[in-house]
Amino acid sequence: MNDLTELRDLFADKAHPTADRLAPARTALLAEARAKRRPRAAGLRRLMLAGGLVAAMAAGVIVVQTFKPAAPASAAEVLRLAAEAASATPWPEPRDDQYLHYERIAETRSENGVPNVGPRHITGEVWESVDGSRPELWWYKPSKSRPQNREYKKLLTRCPGRGGPAYADLRGWPTDQEQLRHKLAEHGKKMVLKKDIATQIWRAGTGILGSPMPPKLQAAIFKLAATLPGIETEELKDATGKSGIAVTRVDNLGPGGAISRESFIFDKTSYVLLGGQELVPGQGRELWSITRPQITDVLPAWSTSLKPGGCV
Template sequence: MNDRTELTELRDLFADKPYPTADRLAPARAALLAEARTKRRLRLRAAGLRRLVPAAGLAAAMAAGVIVVQTVNSSAPANAAEVLRLAAEAATAAPWPQPRDDQYLHYERIAVARSEKGVRNVVPRHNTGEVWQSVDGSRTGLHWHKPAKTVPRGGEYKQLLVRCPERGVRRLTYADLREWPVDRQQLRRKLAERGNEMLPGKDTATQIWYGVRSVLGSPVPPAQQAAIFEIAATLPGIEMEELKDATGKPGIAVTRVDDLGPGGTVSRESLIFDKASYVLLGGQDFVPGQGREVWSVSRPQVTDALPAWSKSVTRKACA
């Protein structure tokens, strides 16, 4: 076989494969970055060291837009702080949209609430909503509240999100969060200020935790998200457990217990992460003996405009 024949066969081998653009190679690149970061956590076994893909095979796999990373099983995180540090690494490893101020972030948010022991002040519900959030808050957003799947309480509705004069705790836009510092000391103060607006009079660690939970309820830029997780990892009283997100997917959670006041009532507030990638899935609020709410937020996509059907949605005045 001559060189010309070999080149022809090599060309034919990949003729039907998609061209390896940056977008197609992004998942492989993210996998390689994640693997490089987790390498130091692997417990190598004497009888089973990591087998690396040969360089020629790696090049061919990347040319085809597909790559398989072979590793031994990594050890589970030792504690809640390690989970948060892994989440900080995951926040900046995967590709993330870079929206302009005049665009929208489109994502899904699911919330499931149920009572315990027949407590009446916790209303059972299962809400699924699609949100079109103005990046800088200057444009009218949109919320599509879909019909409940399991608990038929409340119907479907579509609502334009008109920016009204601020009352109470100010809603932060994505553009606001993009301007937040990543310096740990400055960011700790920002989170504490946010938490103090929600629960004045609490200790600093509790205020920071509530600030963390408040901010992460909607999309956060990756640099700030990573810094927030690293700060949360330093807080006292966090613990690790397994929980399911609002879609029913099992995850690994970081939970902090808060004393709500007289009578020994406590609340367990959690952040839930994917067990494999450590990407944030959502969170849970749980008051033992009363009820719990679990929420999930999907990865955002960027769009230039609201869907065409939004033109038929009645604009509501500010309340």
């Protein structure tokens, strides 16, 4: 009974648990579990005090709240798990003279009666030149939901000074967090005329993560995004209709300062990137998804009948 009395007195002046108070302890416990270390008694006590965990006494039984490792504690934790998933993915590094072949699905639809927006759905196959020196092939197909859409195939060259960096260019981007912060902020300045560095970094990330990139760089971007303010989690469906866990950043980039929401969507189990979403009042909702790329040496034989035209 003395032990129970001491335990009661220990937690008597501690605040009751809330989501905000529990999140730090939960994140620490998840990190401890992934590292496969046995927590020491003193260390566990510090975790409980720091996180505001309260032991409840009922009929002489001590009840301690537990957490499932599959349920992330915060948006930052989701991004850290996504970084781990990207780093663990086997990936043969392509040569500069090869192509990355993948499928990209995009969907646009109106929200709350927004006029002149969608709906449109595009399913496309892309053969992207690794170093950007050769024309890349885009094949757009009618979707099952809109079979009346026109199918077309194009060979497109990379426009000098426009568009995103080629895969080979991304190889040279830093993965060091501070250097990457400066690189993304510099790239983001071209996309948003705003002094907020966090917004520039997030916008740059959403811009380049829509195409294949080295897994180490993808992991580094997710780790950096986890440190940005204004991120939250929600459940969203990607452009294929698959439900995932999303990390969303809220900003006032919409028309007239309207609040916009830009999201990365991850698989709920593996935390592999599925796609993304942008929701802007007055402009509707845009969704995109990208499949894991395959490496190929040449374009399909039928592409020889196409003439290069336009640029990416």
